[in-house]
Structures are given as C-alpha cells and as structure tokens.
Amino acid sequence: MFTPIHVAQTLLKIRQNNPLIHNITNMVVMQFTANILLSLGASPAMINAKEEVQEFVQKAKALVINLGTISAPQAQAILLAVKTASEHQIPWVMDPVGVGACTYRSQIAVELLNYHPTTIRGNASEIIALYHYYTKQVTHHTGHGVDSKDQPEHALDAAKKLALSCQTIVSISGQTDYITNGHQTIQVKNGHVMMTKVTGVGCSASAITAACLAIEPDALAASAHAMVLIGTAGDIAMKQAKGPGSLQIALLDTLYLLNEEQLLHYAKIQLAKEG
C-alpha cells in the first residue's frame, strides 16, 4: 500500500471517478484549494452556509474542514457538516490551522474530535498544540501564528497518541512528512521548503488527502498517498519555479500533468522504522 505504484493507482482512480470534495475552508485559500482539486482530477465545492452544508455533505465523497478563518457562523456550519459526515460515514479531514495560536479555534478543534475525523492533517506546531489541548495540558498559548515553529519529528509522539486515542490518522507535514495511525507510521520525503512560502499549500495537502480518502478505503494509505502527490508535484514544479509566485502556478500545472513515470521516479515513501 505504501509504494509509488500505489500512489499512481490512487491518482488514476481520482481522475477516473472525479470525486466531489466538499470544502469548508478558510477564505485565504479557497481559490487555490479549488484549483488544486481541479488540477488533481477531483470536483471541488466550497459551500459553507449552515443552510446548505447538511444537504450537500451527503452528496460529497469526502469533506475537508479547515479552521484558518473560523468564525461563529462558520463553526456552526462546520458542526452540522461533521455530524452529517459522521452519520453517513463520509470520510473527513480536519486541518487545524492555527490551533495553539488562539483559544477559540483550539476549543472548536477539540470539540470536532468527537465527530471522528478520518484524518487530521497539520504542521508540527498544530499537531502538538491540538494534542495538548485535547489532553488539557495547555495553560498558555504559543507565541506565533500559523507557520510551524517545530520540526515534524517533535510532533510524532503527540501524533501517535492522538491517532490511537481518537482512532484517526494523523498526518504531519514538514521536511519529512509523517502519517500515522498510532501503530504504523509512513514517512514521505518529498517537497521543498519554498512550498512554505506559498499560502495554502498545507491546506491543499488536506484537500488532496480528502480526494484520496474519497476513492481509497485504507485511510492510512490514502493519507500517505496525498502527501506524496503534493510533495512530488512540488519537487517537479521547483524545476520551473523562479520563486513562490511561479511555484504556485507550476504546482497546478504539474499536478494536472503528473504521471506514473514521474511518481516512480520522484516519490519517496516508506514505512518509518519505528512504525
């Protein structure tokens, strides 16, 4: 399940099935996320009003919840959406953007854990903060914003405990990505640091994770394949990019054109030894 050829099969299935992915995401990345999903071969929808989400989630093959610009009305819609997803066994991804930086969103993130996210995908700081909030270990907040200040390796312990306790997959993005169910951990070593200079690349990884979950029932494999897809696209896109502006565009082009041969050449995915 954890080889480049399996990633290529997942990509092919997405393109063949064009799964509808429902995104309730932040206002900063809505356009880029929709474009990433279109380039990948999925069908994005960004419906986020409380009047519509319950009806729409049921049509979707997967749901993305991203807390980047959470507000009270959006929190209400998100709760309705994840309850519906949970009831209808629609896979859903939680992207805990900025958890640890603000109390409000941290509390919402912990509440959402009750609705069984299939995968939680965040950077190291977010995963550490989420685990601390979940286990009520937090008495103060981190001093920074939405960019990670921790190495993924330092979040791995929190990720495994969170995965076991919530029966979910936790996917930490960083120089090496770690994707774990608590028992097994997959390493993905694709991607380039300049991707952190394009807003929404992390959020796109969450959206791609949802697209993979929509067609691949093994959630650990689907979540790992997603990190290979975005990371490999980044590796290839970097060959054309002059800076973060052209990288953003090249990512979309590359994802659209990504093929099995490229995946076999570039993908760096393996079971972590400690897994």
Next chain:
Amino acid sequence: MFTPIHVAQTLLKIRQNNPLIHNITNMVVMQFTANILLSLGASPAMINAKEEVQEFVQKAKALVINLGTISAPQAQAILLAVKTASEHQIPWVMDPVGVGACTYRSQIAVELLNYHPTTIRGNASEIIALYHYYTKQVTHHTGHGVDSKDQPEHALDAAKKLALSCQTIVSISGQTDYITNGHQTIQVKNGHVMMTKVTGVGCSASAITAACLAIEPDALAASAHAMVLIGTAGDIAMKQAKGPGSLQIALLDTLYLLNEEQLLHYAKIQLAKEG
C-alpha cells in the same frame, strides 16, 4: 450585432469607458473575477455588505450576482442590490452557481427572478435546474456539485422557455455556448475544455457579461459578445498554457492584450439555425 467586428467594438467601448461593475460574488473567485475585469478594461468593485450595497449599486454601470457561496447575510444584501438595480434600470447578471445542488440557493435563485435579471449565465446543469425550480417541477436534487453534468444542447429548451417567461437573456456556457432571448439564439464556439479546470472561469464569463451590458444596450448582443471575449481569450491563452495554472495567468494576459485582429481571426459567433 453578432459578428466579430461587433465584439471588437464592444471591447473597445469597455476600454474607453472603464465601466464600474459591482460584483456580489462567491468567496472562491473574488480575486480572479476582479483581475479579469481589470484585464478587460472595466473597474471592479466587490462590495457585499447589506449596509453598503444599495448606495453602491446606484453608482455602478452593471451588477453581477453570483450564488456560489450564498449565506443568509449575503442573500439579504443580494435582495437589496437587485431591488435597487431593478428600480434604477441598472443591468444585472445572475450566475446561479450550484443551483440544483442545494435547495436553499435554488429557492433564492427563483426569488431573484422576480427582479428581472438582464441575463442569466450558467452551465447547462444550472440552467436546467433553475428552469425546473422556477416551474416547480423539481421533486429531488441532482446528485452532483457545481460542475456541469449536462451538455449545453440539452439545456437549450429550458433556456428558451426561461428567457421568454422571465423576459431575460439566458446564456449557457459549454463546448458550444448558447445565448438566447427565446426568439433568437446565438452560438459561440470559442473556448477550450481546460478552462473548466480553472475555478472561476464561468464566474468570469458572468462578470464580462455585466461589463458588456454596461456599454451595449442590446442585451442579447452584449451577452453573446461576452462569451466570445472569454472564449477567444481562452483559445489564445491555450497556446501558452502548460496546464490549468498557467492557463489562469495566460487568460488575464491575453484578455488585456486582446485586439481586433485576434478577434477577427478567432471569434466563432453566429445565429443558431433553430433560433
């Protein structure tokens, strides 16, 4: 009215007059829509609070209403805006994004028909769904999202009936675009399928329709010219695009540089035989 030279004249008038286009649109495409209008030569404004829309609509030369991320507060602002546009005879375009996919927005779309949109521009699935809702023929919803699952030809009958009944222009985008007032139907065969892999191209077609309506009093011609402008820009942009990312950028560059010679060479516009 329906020749490439007329389209070139419309484009020239937009550039000369720089009409102010008021957009109440979805959060996914706000940036791209504003950039499309700037590249075209119009002046976009994206004001959408209920406190401001009535005052601002009166200054605009045309209004765009797009339901892509409709919510209760936005619905309130939209109603105020279309009432004002209707009272002041300011042309307005309705883009019924996702109508048929959710009950809430479908009901709002039907309610908006009372305020006489100058043009309704959508994909085939949206036009079919809107007509069915309008005539109360719907008992269930379509199973998909915002991407069209129908061919434009199959929406033409609904489009003509809707146009006649609401005294509006209906513009269906697809491989062939059909623009009809119910009596006459114009065909536009420009554009490329990769444009459906860039989010907001349809919404941009609606914004360009508004810009054309701002300076061309014949609404059927204005609405057809708009589809030629976006379609021709797409045809030319495809020569530079490697994928959906670079296509998005090339569309803006091409629209900015689009000239009469290119329009005479590329534009494929004609009266449909059955019109």
Next chain:
Amino acid sequence: MFTPIHVAQTLLKIRQNNPLIHNITNMVVMQFTANILLSLGASPAMINAKEEVQEFVQKAKALVINLGTISAPQAQAILLAVKTASEHQIPWVMDPVGVGACTYRSQIAVELLNYHPTTIRGNASEIIALYHYYTKQVTHHTGHGVDSKDQPEHALDAAKKLALSCQTIVSISGQTDYITNGHQTIQVKNGHVMMTKVTGVGCSASAITAACLAIEPDALAASAHAMVLIGTAGDIAMKQAKGPGSLQIALLDTLYLLNEEQLLHYAKIQLAKEG
C-alpha cells in the same frame, strides 16, 4: 533614513526576524496579500473573527486593517483589534479602500482614526475623501468605485493635514507616491501603471508597510521603505510580465529574490522639496 541602502537594511531585517503580521483585510485580496508577505519574508495571519482578534493582535508585530469588504461583523472585530493594538502599542496600518464611495465605511474609517493608526495608506481619492469625512466637509459622495480618479499631488494637502491632525503617517500611492508626517514628505517614484490592473497591489503595499513598521521604529521611514519595496519589485517584475496576470506572479517572485544591488539600482526615493 530615506536612501536605497536604508530600504535594503529594512528588507534584510524583515527576512531575519520574520515578523508576524496580522491582517484583517478584504476577501478579494487575502490570498495575494498573504503571498506577498511570505515572499517578502514576513509571516502573515489573516484571523478576523471577533472571538479571536484581541488575543491574536497581542502576538503580532504589526496589524493591517483594510476596509475593502467591510461588514458589520468585521467592523466589530476591527474595533476590538485596533483598540488592542493601540493599548499594546502595536503599530497598525489603515487601508481605507473605497472610502468616499460608501457612507458606511467612510464613517467607520473616521471612527478608527480615534485609535491612532501608525500609517494610513491609500490612493489619492481615498485620502482626499477620508480627510473630507474627518473634517465633516462631505455632503455628497464621489461617483466611482475603488480605483483612484485623482492624482496623488492633489491629495498631498489633505494628507499633510490629516497626518498633523491625527499624528499619523499618510502614504499616498500613485505614479509618484508621497509619504508624509505633515512636516516631512518623502517621494517614491517606483512602480508601473500596469500594477493598477492587478487587484490587491495597493492592499499589498499596506501589508508591506505593516511589515516595515514591525521592524523599523521610525514610522515615516518604514512607510516610505514599503513603497520602495513594492514599487521596485514592480519595476523589475515588469521586465518579465506580458500582462497583468504574469505581472502578479512576477511580483511575488521578484519580491522573494529582491536584493540590495537591485534596490541600489532601481530605488527612487527622496525628500520632497516642499516637505
């Protein structure tokens, strides 16, 4: 303080310190603004819910308030944010987008002046309108939208009076930018008219101003350096741009790669004679 070498030092400090910039901005430009700040070397956050802004502002090194898509809930969050910034002496920039075009936002902008913006950055029409509202000289509104219809020179008198009266810096962008504290005025002659055809370039100038204020305590210098940075990036980006689409991308790449040598070559900054 007002030489290209000082601008280069400011840029270097931003890259070294990666200051957290809190943006409460309009929905059109959120993505582009975040990308501009990332390319510059700052760390953007776009948190804008009333539940979160007070807590978050205190962590930020500077705050941007942009009125482009103001609504009642956002106005509430903005008031909380600027009060907090003012109490904690966190520098903040007001971008009065569209002031003069709508009464509601014009009144909010005047109210915000009570909380001592460090810098007000807008186009000539906005600065003139803001000054007139502030001094209660307005009896009617301007007839246009968010694009400036005035030359920066014509706003200089209003800018100086506003700066003196509110003890703030006023930064007017245009063919020549004027940055004034009422006593001294700096001229910046960088930039290209095609930058007005990319939505959010003005808003990005405000965000860059905040990033400069975050690391440079002299607010007049910081505000002037920001205009040199965006203007110089524009001058260099124009060498690669075919139109507004590729200009937008080239701006991000250029800002990321901008170096001291380029600043010494391109920057056109000086004290205005009348200052």
